[in-house]
Amino acid sequence: MIRRNFIKNSIIGSISASSLLRSKTEKILTDFKSVPRIISTWNHGVKANRVAWEKLKNGEGGLTAVEYGVRDSEDDPNERSVGYGGLPDRDGKVTLDACIMNYNNDCGSVSFLQNIKNPISVARLVMEKTPHIMLSGKGAFDFAVKNGFKKENLLTKQSEKDWKNWLKTSEYKPVINFENHDTISMLLIDSNHNLFGACTTSGAAWKMHGRVGDSPIIGAGLFLDNEVGAAASTGLGEAVIRTAGSAMVVECMRSGMSPLESCKEVVNRISNIHRNRPEWEYLQVGFIALSKNGDYAGYSLKKGFNYALSDDNNDTILVDAGYKI
Numbered sequence: 136m137i138r139r140n141f142i143k144n145s146i147i148g149s150i151s152a153s154s155l156l157r158s159k160t161e162k163i164l165t166d167f168k169s170v171p172r173i174i175s176t177w178n179h180g181v182k183a184n185r186v187a188w189e190k191l192k193n194g195e196g197g198l199t200a201v202e203y204g205v206r207d208s209e210d211d212p213n214e215r216s217v218g219y220g221g222l223p224d225r226d227g228k229v230t231l232d233a234c235i236m237n238y239n240n241d242c243g244s245v246s247f248l249q250n251i252k253n254p255i256s257v258a259r260l261v262m263e264k265t266p267h268i269m270l271s272g273k274g275a276f277d278f279a280v281k282n283g284f285k286k287e288n289l290l291t292k293q294s295e296k297d298w299k300n301w302l303k304t305s306e307y308k309p310v311i312n313f314e315n316h317d318t319i320s321m322l323l324i325d326s327n328h329n330l331f332g333a334c335t336t337s338g339a340a341w342k343m344h345g346r347v348g349d350s351p352i353i354g355a356g357l358f359l360d361n362e363v364g365a366a367a368s369t370g371l372g373e374a375v376i377r378t379a380g381s382a383m384v385v386e387c388m389r390s391g392m393s394p395l396e397s398c399k400e401v402v403n404r405i406s407n408i409h410r411n412r413p414e415w416e417y418l419q420v421g422f423i424a425l426s427k428n429g430d431y432a433g434y435s436l437k438k439g440f441n442y443a444l445s446d447d448n449n450d451t452i453l454v455d456a457g458y459k460i
């Protein structure tokens with residue numbers, strides 16, 4: 136009897152919870168903002184957004200737009216936290232992480248990939264050509280080469296010089312906000328209100344060889360649910376993985392919070408969890424979020440995070456994100 140009541144109550148509970156959810160989602164869906172719209176992390180997001188916007192305007196799909204958008208940063212040797220020219224690990228090796236996802240929950244990812252300049256395109260191929268989501272290390276490299284990617288040295292003279300300098304002290308403190316730009320994460324909503332996302336990085340400079348951060352992990356560095364919205368992160372990957380950061384931002388939006396409230400909620404959780412940990416001293420995390428209705432936000436733990444915004448009203452502008460401390 137008690138059990139039957141419990142089941143009945145649970146069913147009633149879940150019906151009312153789902154109708155509550157539905158009414159919130161419907162409310163969101165009736166309030167469309169300007170689409171298409173693209174947001175991406177840091178200063179380098181400006182150039183990347185322009186590339187992505189151009190692709191969209193030329194009739195390419197959202198997936199190609201985000202892929203080629205972030206490739207712009209991967210190709211640029213002056214972007215020291217992404218792709219070619221990214222700072223190496225403690226052994227002087229440049230190791231790359233990336234992932235990509237579309238409105239249909241298709242996703243692909245590579246981690247600990249070496250000597251291939253465009254990990255985001257390899258991640259897209261993993262999504263499109265394999266039964267898997269994530270390839271790592273030598274397996275990812277072999278897959279890339281088999282699919283026509285060129286083996287290249289990604290350690291530029293400047294990065295080698297910086298690494299040799301670092302070796303003198305070998306002090307490990309991840310520097311987030313490095314020259315005010317870092318991992319690039321890009322979120323896009325197209326004119327059909329479908330969502331796309333991409334995230335690519337060379338990870339934390341001077342990391343241990345083999346370390347993988349949040350950026351290639353679906354749910355940590357990037358997540359989207361086409362009924363609700365999309366989110367992506369930058370900052371100390373360990374803190375984002377620990378809290379399933381991007382997935383949680385999306386879940387907050389599902390519960391009815393705005394993109395800004397959702398980013399704040401997860402930054403607050405990260406702050407509470409890390410306040411008494413040694414990495415608190417250098418911890419920085421930031422999220423960008425884009426809801427199904429095209430509303431957007433960025434928010435970080437510490438000052439200094441910004442993101443690029445492109446839509447029909449804004450021919451790509453830089454927005455200073457809100458911050459907690």
Ligand code: ASP
Pocket residue numbers: 311317318336337338339347348349350368369370371372373
């Ligand atoms: N999230 C990246 C990582 O931890 C780095 C960054 O965004 O600063 O690998």
